[in-house]
Amino acid sequence: MLEISIEDPRWEQADLHAHAAEAIAAALMHFDLEPEDCEVALLACGDEKIAELNSEFRGKPVATNVLSWPAEDLAAEEPGGQPLQPEPDFTGEIPLGDIAIAFDTCLREAKAAQKPLADHLRHLLVHGVLHLLGYDHIRDPDATVMEALEVEILGKMGIDDPYEIDGRS
Incomplete structure (x- = not known):
């Protein structure tokens, strides 16, 4: 189940609901997880709100593109x-x-990379x-695994490798 809260109305114009449902379902189904069995809450906001959240939870008072709060630590040791x-709960x-x-950071990054906002989103x-x-990109081997999964x-979904620059990864 995907629950979306839209704080920044520009996300409505970007067709967030459709893109979020597609991307989240694709990621979950890659791991044989049924999207309707999984609970994900999505906050669609602007830079000011995400900077607040980034400051509060990561000690970094700057805007970023995306933040995640896992319900459980599933990371590999x-x-x-x-x-x-x-695992399912009760x-x-x-x-x-x-x-x-x-929105602001996503749009800025998409424009800088000359990619459609929908693909970057x-x-x-x-x-x-x-x-x-449970995937992360802090340690190099973890980043390699995570990036390969993203590309796959x-x-x-028909989206080009986001890490490819001028025809090379």
């Missing part, structure tokens, strides 16, 4: 390892956590879901 599979639902995404939502599922999931 070994660098480049496989995270734990999320209701049978699988609570995964929360994601916040900032879907990339960042896949990225956020991977964080909820996005490729299935």
Whole structure:
């Protein structure tokens, strides 16, 4: 179940509901998780709100593109390892956590990369879901695994490799 809260009305014009449903479902189904069995809350906001959240939760008082708050720490202990599979709670639902995404930063990054906002948005939502599922990019081996998953999931959605620059990854 995807619950979306839109704080910044520009997200409505960007067709956030459709793109979020598609990207989040694609990421979950990649791991054989049924999207309707998983609980994800998405806050669609602007830079001011995400900077507040980034400051509060990460000690970084600046805007960022996407933040994630996993319901459970599923991270692999070994660098480049496989995270734990999320388990249903007593209701049978699988609570995964929360994601916040900032319009201003997403739009600025999409323009800088000369990519459609929709593609960048879907990339960042896949990225956020991977964080909820225990993937990270702090250690190099983990970043390699996470980026490869992003490229694979996005490729299935018809979106080019977001890490490719001038024809090379």
